[in-house]
Amino acid sequence: MIKPQTLKGFRDFLPATALKRQFVIEKMKEIFERFGFDPLETPALEYAETLMGKYGDEADKLLYLFKDNGGRNVGLRYDQTVPLSRVVAQYQNDLPLPFKRYQIQPVWRAENTQKGRYREFLQCDIDSVGTQSPLADTEIINCVLTTCKALGFAKPVMILNDRTIFDTLALTKKEIIILDKLDKIGTDEVINQLTLLGRTDAAELFETLKSTKPVERLSRIMEALKRQGFKDVVDFRFDPFLARGLDYYTSTIFELKIDSYSGGSLAGGGRYDNLIGSFSGRDLPAVGIAFGFDRLIEAMEELHLLPETKTASQVLVCIVDLAMLGASLELTTRLQTQGIHTEIYLDETHKLEKQLKYADRKGIPYVVIHGPDEASRGVVKLKNMQTKEQEELTIEAIIDKLTQAQ
Amino acid sequence: MIKPQTLKGFRDFLPATALKRQFVIEKMKEIFERFGFDPLETPALEYAETLMGKYGDEADKLLYLFKDNGGRNVGLRYDQTVPLSRVVAQYQNDLPLPFKRYQIQPVWRAENTQKGRYREFLQCDIDSVGTQSPLADTEIINCVLTTCKALGFAKPVMILNDRTIFDTLALTKKEIIILDKLDKIGTDEVINQLTLLGRTDAAELFETLKSTKPVERLSRIMEALKRQGFKDVVDFRFDPFLARGLDYYTSTIFELKIDSYSGGSLAGGGRYDNLIGSFSGRDLPAVGIAFGFDRLIEAMEELHLLPETKTASQVLVCIVDLAMLGASLELTTRLQTQGIHTEIYLDETHKLEKQLKYADRKGIPYVVIHGPDEASRGVVKLKNMQTKEQEELTIEAIIDKLTQAQ
Numbered sequence: 001m002i003k004p005q006t007l008k009g010f011r012d013f014l015p016a017t018a019l020k021r022q023f024v025i026e027k028m029k030e031i032f033e034r035f036g037f038d039p040l041e042t043p044a045l046e047y048a049e050t051l052m053g054k055y056g057d058e059a060d061k062l063l064y065l066f067k068d069n070g071g072r073n074v075g076l077r078y079d080q081t082v083p084l085s086r087v088v089a090q091y092q093n094d095l096p097l098p099f100k101r102y103q104i105q106p107v108w109r110a111e112n113t114q115k116g117r118y119r120e121f122l123q124c125d126i127d128s129v130g131t132q133s134p135l136a137d138t139e140i141i142n143c144v145l146t147t148c149k150a151l152g153f154a155k156p157v158m159i160l161n162d163r164t165i166f167d168t169l170a171l172t173k174k175e176i177i178i179l180d181k182l183d184k185i186g187t188d189e190v191i192n193q194l195t196l197l198g199r200t201d202a203a204e205l206f207e208t209l210k211s212t213k214p215v216e217r218l219s220r221i222m223e224a225l226k227r228q229g230f231k232d233v234v235d236f237r238f239d240p241f242l243a244r245g246l247d248y249y250t251s252t253i254f255e256l257k258i259d260s261y262s263g264g265s266l267a268g269g270g271r272y273d274n275l276i277g278s279f280s281g282r283d284l285p286a287v288g289i290a291f292g293f294d295r296l297i298e299a300m301e302e303l304h305l306l307p308e309t310k311t312a313s314q315v316l317v318c319i320v321d322l323a324m325l326g327a328s329l330e331l332t333t334r335l336q337t338q339g340i341h342t343e344i345y346l347d348e349t350h351k352l353e354k355q356l357k358y359a360d361r362k363g364i365p366y367v368v369i370h371g372p373d374e375a376s377r378g379v380v381k382l383k384n385m386q387t388k389e390q391e392e393l394t395i396e397a398i399i400d401k402l403t404q405a406q
Numbered sequence: 407m408i409k410p411q412t413l414k415g416f417r418d419f420l421p422a423t424a425l426k427r428q429f430v431i432e433k434m435k436e437i438f439e440r441f442g443f444d445p446l447e448t449p450a451l452e453y454a455e456t457l458m459g460k461y462g463d464e465a466d467k468l469l470y471l472f473k474d475n476g477g478r479n480v481g482l483r484y485d486q487t488v489p490l491s492r493v494v495a496q497y498q499n500d501l502p503l504p505f506k507r508y509q510i511q512p513v514w515r516a517e518n519t520q521k522g523r524y525r526e527f528l529q530c531d532i533d534s535v536g537t538q539s540p541l542a543d544t545e546i547i548n549c550v551l552t553t554c555k556a557l558g559f560a561k562p563v564m565i566l567n568d569r570t571i572f573d574t575l576a577l578t579k580k581e582i583i584i585l586d587k588l589d590k591i592g593t594d595e596v597i598n599q600l601t602l603l604g605r606t607d608a609a610e611l612f613e614t615l616k617s618t619k620p621v622e623r624l625s626r627i628m629e630a631l632k633r634q635g636f637k638d639v640v641d642f643r644f645d646p647f648l649a650r651g652l653d654y655y656t657s658t659i660f661e662l663k664i665d666s667y668s669g670g671s672l673a674g675g676g677r678y679d680n681l682i683g684s685f686s687g688r689d690l691p692a693v694g695i696a697f698g699f700d701r702l703i704e705a706m707e708e709l710h711l712l713p714e715t716k717t718a719s720q721v722l723v724c725i726v727d728l729a730m731l732g733a734s735l736e737l738t739t740r741l742q743t744q745g746i747h748t749e750i751y752l753d754e755t756h757k758l759e760k761q762l763k764y765a766d767r768k769g770i771p772y773v774v775i776h777g778p779d780e781a782s783r784g785v786v787k788l789k790n791m792q793t794k795e796q797e798e799l800t801i802e803a804i805i806d807k808l809t810q811a812q
Binding site for chain 1: 407408410411412413414416417418419420421424425427428435439440441442443444445446447448449450451452453455456467468470472473474475476478480482492493495496497500501502503504506507512514516525526534537539541542544545548552629630633634635687717718719722731732735736738739742745746747748749750751752753754755764767768770
């Protein structure tokens with residue numbers, strides 16, 4: 001016999017968890033679409049050459065690559081930016097520009113799972129391709145902040161910077177990475193590490209950066225955000241030390257922080273004006289952001305922003321008497337027709353006790369008991385599984401009550 | 407440079423198509439949950455041994471199998487029934503029984519694409535595991551018919567049979583497959599082919615089958631369906647010649663037909679009481695159905711049941727004057743806050759003509775023109791991109807109009 005098991009780094013999402021994830025995905029989609037982002041879906045498998053050499057040497061090692069049954073070299077989706085780039089290149093004559101899309105699909109990375117990373121996880125991206133206007137950056141930032149508020153976060157803050165200030169200061173990649181650690185290691189250690197790298201003017205550089213003002217492009221973004229109701233420092237904040245890890249960002253970069261959550265940023269992105277050009281042979285500026293979905297769920301869990309429901313079912317219709325089976329089936333349909341999530345207990349031979357136990361284990365909030373005794377009085381018994389309270393109500397009253405509970 | 411292309415048998419879903427697919431998926435989920443089915447998600451990759459030997463020799467050849475970076479033999483999800491079986495076996499102490507789940511995920515099969523088949527396609531399954539009651543079969547059939555009606559199909563019909571009648575008649579697997587072709591090849595040819603197989607009593611057998619009555623179990627299911635508002639012959643129909651291809655069905659089998667669609671059945675399933683037991687070592691009866699999602703979309707397309715929208719955007723706010731940019735940003739937010747899907751044109755330097763062309767190409771139904779002229783009169787111009795009609799309205803009136811249009 002085969003041991004039933006999932007691969008390391010892969011997860012099953014049983015109903016209670018799957019429902020929470022769906023709740024978040026639906027809210028995200030709602031806001032993304034409210035901003036005019038349309039859905040895009042790309043295949044799980046791509047030609048290996050589409051994926052390779054795009055993410056850097058380290059990342060290339062994490063690609064799931066193999067030969068398919070026709071001997072083609074293929075690979076599983078590693079992120080959603082490269083597939084987006086391929087799509088924009090492949091359909092460039094059919095897509096109206098700017099092309100604004102959201103994409104919510106799993107990606108696969110052969111990560112070291114000991115770091116608590118998963119090998120299959122969901123990415124949620126929004127990107128605008130084909131415009132350099134700061135309005136596109138503004139819209140992405142606005143959309144992400146609005147999404148977070150819709151998800152219930154009280155204080156989402158977008159940290160903003162523009163990579164070009166590092167160019168002005170002639171900072172190397174290594175130096176940028178040190179600066180990015182300011183939050184974690186503090187001023188003294190940043191200066192110390194920069195000095196060790198041979199930067200003799202580290203303290204001075206630090207002061208220069210500290211007093212740097214946002215570049216004009218970023219100022220325009222911040223002005224636009226204000227016109228859309230966001231407050232400087234409260235909702236967004238310029239931080240000249242924000243660096244972001246990826247190489248391909250060209251100007252604006254941003255990262256989403258939640259005040260009450262210490263697990264790091266929940267989303268990150270920026271402008272990448274040269275990436276798609278290198279892919280398609282046609283220069284197409286772009287700006288986008290990706291939510292870290294697992295971290296988002298974790299933060300929402302911590303802050304009790306997720307629904308507690310274990311099941312989509314609202315009510316179980318019990319079968320207490322075989323002679324009443326037909327009436328119970330009718331009642332089930334009647335409740336369902338009203339949009340109430342209703343199931344009938346799926347074994348007419350089981351005792352009521354067992355039926356109640358099922359409702360309890362599955363987390364169904366109400367059960368309906370519909371025996372000949374109740375029927376003779378024109379009522380139905382409604383039991384609240386949490387409070388254990390029972391009441392006798394007409395079917396109309398039950399419909400009212402359960403519709404309101406939705 | 408790398409040619410941007412998708413693998414044969416794999417598809418990108420650009421916004422207009424992705425929106426249609428989402429529309430269908432959301433409706434399906436709504437009804438599945440209304441019947442108390444909860445979502446389940448399983449990983450794309452499974453241990454190869456979990457998948458192999460479950461689908462038959464032909465199907466095994468279509469599995470995407472490979473060695474992962476850790477040398478494990480893995481394979482891509484081929485269907486959702488085997489992962490369900492694994493889940494039920496793996497978490498058997500945690501799952502309340504009956505376990506009712508729906509699952510809507512892509513599956514991968516290295517099919518011959520010349521037959522118009524895809525190598526990546528979506529499956530939509532509902533199953534109830536852990537009960538032999540005919541109520542479970544009834545619920546699945548009811549749920550599928552209700553889903554089809556919610557999707558707009560006027561006349562979905564569920565064809566019903568019970569495999570045990572073939573056992574009674576001692577029919578072989580080959581003979582069953584011939585019987586199943588009755589619709590396509592006609593009575594004479596069925597009798598002819600059965601005779602060629604050495605069945606000398608073919609004509610007699612055919613007559614016996616033709617006059618066969620539903621077994622008791624199936625009669626109970628049909629009775630229950632009637633109590634839930636469905637009509638014999640109209641909504642469901644007994645057909646003793648219905649056979650279904652898969653080996654593992656043990657009793658009830660069913661197939662969904664749409665009167666006005668000739669492309670074959672849109673969903674098929676049945677009861678499989680021994681499949682999970684062979685996997686988990688614990689006998690667990692089950693019944694379920696899978697929708698053919700691509701065929702469903704095709705049927706809806708043919709019958710004009712899909713929304714015509716090319717984008718989720720309802721309105722584009724044009725930028726006609728840089729001095730009005732702030733006001734346009736404010737207006738955009740104001741419309742979005744009312745739940746209206748609104749985007750601002752993402753390049754403040756472009757001429758109005760280009761902005762209108764963008765709205766037209768993307769399929770945005772309305773544009774808002776908000777110039778200094780209109781502002782001085784306290785109105786905004788709203789243009790219907792389909793009729794080309796323009797009207798000057800207050801912002802409140804626009805909100806009313808666009809909210810009603812949703």
